[in-house]
Amino acid sequence: MRSSRRATPPFSVERVRARQSFFNKNFLEKQSAQKQHKRMYDSFETPMVLSLIACDTVITDAQSGKKTLVGLFNSVGAARYPHVLPRFFIFASLTNGNGVVEFRIRLKAGNGDTVFDLPGKVPFNTPLDAPEIVFDIQNLAIKSTGSYELQIVHNDIPIASRILTFRQIEPPQNGGRQPQTQH
Template identity: 30%
Template sequence: MSEVPPVMLSAITCDRVIFDRISGMPSIINIVQVVNSVNFPLRHSELVFFCELTNGHGQTEVEIVLVDLEEDDKVLFNQKKTVEFRDVRHILTLALKMQGVVFPEPGEYRFQIYANGTMLGERRIVCRKVEKPPQKDADGGVSF
């Protein structure tokens, strides 16, 4: 494993990533920066953490961690994978699909990415509690 950490070019949370069958290029669908919910804890059905790394050297252990900043960086999710950089100019694309991630309460969370134990960067996601909108009556009026 290389001692030189790669460089993180981008980090995005989204609903979906579609890879073109011919070119292999990714399309990021519905970027997620803020999640609104009436109730907490919130179980998010599906979320994708997308990132691009470059300047890597050979085999590198990559770890993606989701932490709760308001709970002393409590780890909510983590996954490790060993990846291979063919050369330093190679751009490695990672799209980690997570199903059923639970956000325990409103607040700020961070996706952190590590390479061989060195933090490369992080991406913030905010969960907000919102009020349920008033329901409309059959005649179009608002019920409280």
């Protein structure tokens, strides 16, 4: 026969209330320690990437701050490799950050070699912000054709990537001029 008195489960309201001061004290001590321990980034959340785009040009309106992306691409053709891409831009938008978030923009070749690895910082007033970042890449040397992975890295973990393909194109047979780079 069962007893009319029920045992108090380990996480009952009564037990939590009895230990509330213990939990509050530990929580406040941890919060204080986290503030004292300066980390390389202010964010404790992983930012989310809303966009990662390669393009020929980014135009920023002086009055509104709005950006216009011109010549979006995911493939580059060149007659010869190694090839130097004179200039292009990387545009990214992130959200879910807190404070100043440090990250890196990386381009990795198919064999795993790092072509470039650039640091960046983006400020967030709240995690709901969606700041935009623009990188101006100049004189990028690509050794060979193939797929290259463009990454945004936070805390040494890629949080977004896209493939940029570099391909061989045939020079024109009729003696006409062809641009050095074709997107």
